[in-house]
Amino acid sequence: MTIRTARTVAVTSTALAAGALLALGAPLAASAHVTVTPTETAAGSYSVLTFSVGHGCDGSPTTSLTVDIPDEIESVTPTVNPNWTIEKVADGERTSQVVYTAVTPLADGYRDTIALQMPLPEDAAGTTLEFPVLQTCETGETNWNEPMAEGEAEPEHPAPSITVTEAVAGGHHGGSTDEAAEGEEHEADAAADADSSDTVARVLGIGGLAVGVVGLVVALAARRPRKDA
CATH class of the missing domain: 1.20.5 (Single alpha-helices involved in coiled-coils or other helix-helix interfaces)
Structure with missing residues (x-):
């Protein structure tokens, strides 16, 4: 040569x-993590949190999303999505989990969202609330439950979370x-x-x-x- x-x-x-x-x-x-928007919202307000998923488990279609509700949240109202069935899992008098099961498995590379409405505690200002999500697929599962630590690199499977800000004067209660x-x-x-x-x-x-x-x-x-x- x-x-x-x-x-x-x-x-x-x-x-x-x-x-x-x-x-x-x-x-x-x-490809992104299972994310939630908005990332921050005011204490004492009703907030609609939208969870987004756009990928499977190593390419396998998603069959369900199980969202853990923090202990600080007293009630939650899931938004109906025709692509999913919904189950509220009770822990005593409060809902501790919301399970969205896909009517047709969501193929890898296709995006969908689920939304939950909830009242945020009035005394939660300055705190971070995490909503771990278990993503179950036709083959395998991914647990998005790792907490974010300030000053450290993002974990491999971070839990969706929001920062609760100061209450807004004249905030509404009642959706x-x-x-x-x-x-x-x-x-x-x-x-x-x-x-x-x-x-x-x-x-x-x-x-x-x-x-x-x-x-x-x-x-x-x-x-x-x-x-x-």
């Missing part, structure tokens, strides 16, 4: 490797129309975030393919015999 041929092989391999990494990294960038609209707005924001992630993933994928094509062009150009002067 000549020096020129070796350089050609090296350039081609590097370009193709970069393209492959970008293309493969795109779906990974689009008014304004609060319902606010919940819908949060769901729309979550959808917009997911769309943004999908757009970034597509751009990365296209960029990876473009890098690969450039590598091939450079390789072909380098292999053409040069005419003697």
Whole structure:
């Protein structure tokens, strides 16, 4: 192998490797944890928390989502989603878990949301409430239950959580129309975030393919015999 041929092989391999990494990294960038929005809300208010899932368990379709309700929450009202059946699991007089079971398993790479309305304690300002979610799939399961520690790296399977802020003067109690609209707005924001992630993933994928094509062009150009002067 000549020096020129070796350089050609090296350039081609590097370009193709970069393209492959970008293309493969795109779906990974689009994949996210099981998340909750909003990430913070006021003490003493009714809040609609929207949980989002857009991936399976190592590629296996999702069959159910079991949300643990913190002890501080006295009641919870699940939002009906026609794609899922709903079961409230009681612990005494309060609901300790809400189980959403998919009517048709949610395929890996497809996104859906579930929403829970609940009153937040008036004395919870400054605290973080965690909502561990057990994601069960056709094959295997993923338990999103690891707490976030301030100043430390994010764990592999972080529990969805919200920060409770100071109470808002004149806050509503009772699920008014304004609060319902606010919940819908949060769901729309979550959808917009997911769309943004999908757009970034597509751009990365296209960029990876473009890098690969450039590598091939450079390789072909380098292999053409040069005419003697």
